[in-house]
Amino acid sequence: MLSDKRISILIDNMIWIILLVVFTFFVFQSEHFLTERNISNILTAAAVLGVLVIGQTFVLISGNFDLSTESTLGLAALMGLWLIVPAGAPTFGGGVFLNPYLSIAATLATGAAIGYVIGVLITFGRMHNFIVTLAVLLIIRGFMLAFSEGAPVNGFNNPDADVFYWLGHQTAFVLPGLGKITVAVVATGLLFLIGHFILKHHRFGRELYAIGGNRDAAEAMGINTERRIRQVYMISGLLAALAGWMLAGRVVSIQSNLGEGFIFTVFAGAVIGGVSLQGGRGTMLGALGGVLLLSTIDRGLNLMHVSVFWVKVIQGLIILIAMFLDAQRARLSELNLSKAIEKSKESG
Amino acid sequence: MSYLELQNVKKSFGAINALQGVDFQIGAGEAVGLMGDNGAGKSTLMKIIAGNVQPTSGQIFVDGEDTVFASPLDARKLGIEIVYQDLALCDNLTAAANVFLGRELQAGFGQFHKLRHAAMNRRAAELFAELKSETRPHDLVEQMSGGQRQAVALARTRLSDPKLVLLDEPTAAISVRQVAEVLARIAQLRDTGHAVILVSHRMGDVFEVCDRVAVLRRGRKIADKPIGDTSLEEVTGLITGALEEA
Numbered sequence: 001m002l003s004d005k006r007i008s009i010l011i012d013n014m015i016w017i018i019l020l021v022v023f024t025f026f027v028f029q030s031e032h033f034l035t036e037r038n039i040s041n042i043l044t045a046a047a048v049l050g051v052l053v054i055g056q057t058f059v060l061i062s063g064n065f066d067l068s069t070e071s072t073l074g075l076a077a078l079m080g081l082w083l084i085v086p087a088g089a090p091t092f093g094g095g096v097f098l099n100p101y102l103s104i105a106a107t108l109a110t111g112a113a114i115g116y117v118i119g120v121l122i123t124f125g126r127m128h129n130f131i132v133t134l135a136v137l138l139i140i141r142g143f144m145l146a147f148s149e150g151a152p153v154n155g156f157n158n159p160d161a162d163v164f165y166w167l168g169h170q171t172a173f174v175l176p177g178l179g180k181i182t183v184a185v186v187a188t189g190l191l192f193l194i195g196h197f198i199l200k201h202h203r204f205g206r207e208l209y210a211i212g213g214n215r216d217a218a219e220a221m222g223i224n225t226e227r228r229i230r231q232v233y234m235i236s237g238l239l240a241a242l243a244g245w246m247l248a249g250r251v252v253s254i255q256s257n258l259g260e261g262f263i264f265t266v267f268a269g270a271v272i273g274g275v276s277l278q279g280g281r282g283t284m285l286g287a288l289g290g291v292l293l294l295s296t297i298d299r300g301l302n303l304m305h306v307s308v309f310w311v312k313v314i315q316g317l318i319i320l321i322a323m324f325l326d327a328q329r330a331r332l333s334e335l336n337l338s339k340a341i342e343k344s345k346e347s348g
Numbered sequence: 349m350s351y352l353e354l355q356n357v358k359k360s361f362g363a364i365n366a367l368q369g370v371d372f373q374i375g376a377g378e379a380v381g382l383m384g385d386n387g388a389g390k391s392t393l394m395k396i397i398a399g400n401v402q403p404t405s406g407q408i409f410v411d412g413e414d415t416v417f418a419s420p421l422d423a424r425k426l427g428i429e430i431v432y433q434d435l436a437l438c439d440n441l442t443a444a445a446n447v448f449l450g451r452e453l454q455a456g457f458g459q460f461h462k463l464r465h466a467a468m469n470r471r472a473a474e475l476f477a478e479l480k481s482e483t484r485p486h487d488l489v490e491q492m493s494g495g496q497r498q499a500v501a502l503a504r505t506r507l508s509d510p511k512l513v514l515l516d517e518p519t520a521a522i523s524v525r526q527v528a529e530v531l532a533r534i535a536q537l538r539d540t541g542h543a544v545i546l547v548s549h550r551m552g553d554v555f556e557v558c559d560r561v562a563v564l565r566r567g568r569k570i571a572d573k574p575i576g577d578t579s580l581e582e583v584t585g586l587i588t589g590a591l592e593e594a
Contacts, residue, residue, distance in 0.1 A: 201462040203452050206441075210449055213440035220400055220436040221450035222421035280440040333439065333490050 011329055012274050015289035022293060026300035033303055036179030046295035047184035048073075048250070050288065051243040052262070053269040054188075054195045055236035057287045060270055061199070062232045063212035063279025064122070067133040067263055069240035071140035072114050074258040076107040076244025078144055080164065081155040081254055083107075091158070092151040100163045108241045114140070115237020119230030137263070144256045153254045161252070168249020184246050191239070196284040208232065212279030264319060269294050272322035278330050294318065349412055350375045351511055351543050352397065352428075357406030359392050359567075366392040368567040369406070374512065379534060379544040381554030381575075384564035385587050390547045391433065393564070394514050397545070398430040399423035421450070427511035431518055433547075435501040437489050443496075444472035444485035447503045475503040480529065495526040502533065512543040519553055531557050551580055563587060 026033045052069050059066045083103040087095025098106070114136065121132045155161035167187065171180040199205035210218040211225050219225050248254060267277075273290025275282030297318065301311050350373040359367040367389045374380050384390050395401040396408070399417030408415050410426050417423045420430075437446050448468045454461040472485040481499035489497060498518065505513050515534065519527045534557045537544050548554055554561055555575055563571040563586040570593040571578075571586050585591035 197462075201465075203454065203461075203463060206445065206449075206452060206463060209441060209445075210438045213438035214436070216434075217436035217438050218449070220398075220420060220430075220432055222399075222419050222424065223450055224419075280438070 007332065011325060011332070012283075012286065014325065015273050015286055015293060018272075019289055019293045019296065022300070023296055026296065026303070029300065030303040033300060036177065038299060038303065039177070040179035040181070042292070042295045042299045043178070043185045044182050044250075045298065046291050047182070047188040048243045048247050049262075049265060049269055049295065050188040050291045051191060051239050051246060052266045053273075053287050053291050054191050054284065055239035056266050056270050057195065057199075057275050057282060057284055058208060058232045059236050060275045060277060061205075061212050061280060061282055062208045062229055063215065064129045064229060064232065065133060065277075066115075066118070066233060066236045067130070068114065068118060068136040068140065069236055069243075069266065070259040070262040071137045071144070072111050072237055072240035073244040073247065073262065074254075074256070074260070075114075075140050075144055076111050076241035077248035077251075077258055078148060078153055078244075078254045078256065079110060080104060080107040080245055080248050081153045081161065082148075084160045085153065085155055085158050091154045092148065093153055097160075100160045104163060104245055107245060108238055111241020111244070112234050112238040115233040115235065115240075116230060118237070119233035122233070123226035123229050141257075141260070144258075148256045150256055152256070155248070155252050155254075161249075164245065164249040165252075166249065167246050168251075184249075187246075192284055192288045199284050204228070204231075209280050212276075212281070214280075265294060265315070268315070268319045268322050271326050272318065274325075274329075276329055277323075277326050281329065290322075350409075351411060353409040353412075354393075354397075355407045355409070357393070357396060357403045357408070359389075359396060359401065360404045365567050367396075367403070370564070370567070370569050372562065372569065372572070374543045374545060376511065376543055377538060377541045378560065379538040379546060379558045381558035381561040382545055382547045382564065383549075383551070383554060383561060383583060383587055387566075388564040388587075389567040390564055391516060394430065394516050394545070394547060397423070397512075398428060398514055424451070424508070427508070428514065429505035429508070429510040429512070430514040431501045431505060431516065433516040433520065435497055437497055437500060439488070439490035441489060442485060443476070443483050443487050443489060443492070443500050443503075444469045446489055446500050447472045447475065447485075447507065449504075451507065471507075472503060475506050478506065479503060479533070494522050498522050498526060498530065502530070510542065512545070513537055514545045514547075516547045517549065518546070519548065519550055527553070551583060554583075555580065565589065 032038055052073065055069060056066060080103050082094045083096050083098040083106065084100050085091040085093030087093055118132055118136055121127050122129050155164060167183055170183045172183045172186045174180050207218065207223050207228055210223060211228055215225055247258065269290040270287050271277060272293060273288065274286035297314065301314065353373040355371055356369045357367055358369050370393060382390050382393065392401060396403050399420040399422050415426065438449065453464040453467050455464050456462055469485040476483045476499055479499050479502055481496060483492065483496040483499045489500060518530050531553060534544055534546060546554060546558060558575055560572065560574050561578060561583060562569055563583060582591065
């Protein structure tokens with residue numbers, strides 16, 4: 001029989017086993033699944049989700065939530081193109097003709113600023129993270145609709161938009177078996193590696209785990225928990241803006257509802273990858289597994305011509321499974337603690 | 349000269365006056381028991397000395413110098429270590445990670461540095477061995493017994509060579525054998541020139557290892573005398589209010 005420790009390790013790494021099983025299933029279901037083009041598509045589709053999940057992973061490990069990232073992503077994409085394209089139809093831009101590099105810098109700074117404001121409201125304002133980020137989600141979404149009057153901003157045929165396409169579309173290199181690897185995939189891969197390093201080998205990551213595990217203890221040990229929380233929200237906002245830049249380069253025409261509903265997939269990706277909603281648990285590599293799994297399922301179902309309605313049902317089920325796994329992890333921790341207390345009483 | 353001296357320290361939490369002008373001092377090689385009923389102000393006083401809480405008014409002198417602790421790190425820098433009543437452990441981290449929390453060993457330069465996991469695990473193992481604990485550095489705290497958790501909290505105080513060690517109810521949740529080990533450790537600290545403040549409800553522990561006992565009641569210090577000049581009955585009377593003051 002497996003010990004609790006082994007069960008815990010198994011649950012923590014379950015994502016890679018599930019990914020393998022799901023991948024193999026689709027290989028047998030569709031002859032087009034194991035093609036370079038499809039693998040490339042899976043990775044490219046995973047890139048935007050991945051960037052958002054990296055930010056959310058930092059936030060979740062610190063014991064917080066960030067619901068606002070989907071609207072920060074939409075705002076960054078809309079704002080980025082709006083700043084560089086002509087005014088009026090058919091582009092509905094601002095007519096600012098800002099240098100595209102400055103436009104990108106402005107969107108990234110805006111994302112980070114939104115995150116920082118959220119962090120300030122939570123730490124200085126003593127407001128609940130769930131409510132603050134939900135409110136910011138609604139404010140930004142409403143602002144996007146009001147600002148664009150519901151019209152899409154279009155970056156087609158605009159040479160200044162090349163820098164957007166570069167991150168969203170450009171092929172970085174071609175790998176045999178994997179096909180075209182886009183700049184977006186390379187960037188996301190690098191960000192996952194950096195995120196992994198920070199969580200595993202840097203004091204910042206260690207402090208986030210401590211804050212998520214026992215904030216009072218972290219404070220007692222001299223960690224400036226409020227400052228760290230503001231920083232994780234800033235990182236999350238910055239990465240959401242980066243994901244917006246990436247997405248703007250892929251879809252080119254930005255609707256004012258861009259990213260709507262995306263947050264559920266982001267949470268599912270992180271949680272199914274082993275990041276706990278209770279805080280203090282999870283790894284960046286696990287989150288990567290969650291992202292790849294969701295992207296694989298999405299492409300696989302698409303190739304199997306499963307109705308879009310059933311895809312929604314399956315996505316809902318995946319979120320439920322993710323929550324179930326999270327609950328089991330929490331139960332195991334509590335079980336370990338009560339066993340330790342019992343053991344201690346017996347030895348006394 | 350006293351290592352630590354508090355003068356007229358007051359602390360209010362809204363309308364509650366947790367400490368109402370406490371004077372206290374302790375020198376090297378001295379162990380002082382701090383006693384009092386629940387709500388007497390013991391934990392608040394400990395947190396002020398450890399830098400977790402700033403006093404509303406009053407002065408703190410360390411080695412004769414007027415000092416302000418903005419955070420626990422300031423107190424640690426001056427050689428003050430604390431073992432909290434709840435041990436202040438993160439159950440989701442390993443024993444070694446908890447021991448080094450807030451002062452991790454790192455390699456690198458500037459902002460570019462990485463944690464030295466192997467070195468921290470090695471040092472934590474040495475500390476657990478010194479404490480005669482079976483705790484292993486890689487084990488998660490959530491999987492540990494009360495004694496092992498206690499060892500992790502105690503190991504923190506041995507990372508540096510502290511001048512003053514504060515222990516808040518260190519024997520409250522451990523076995524009889526482990527209590528004896530903790531008391532031996534306190535005696536050892538005192539005999540090697542360290543100052544120790546022991547907060548405990550267990551009067552026997554205080555009388556066994558302390559040189560002095562100070563009693564707090566409703567935020568005021570009502571007694572501070574050598575152990576040899578008092579008795580269990582007198583201290584009990586002071587704590588409960590049967591005796592006004594010593």
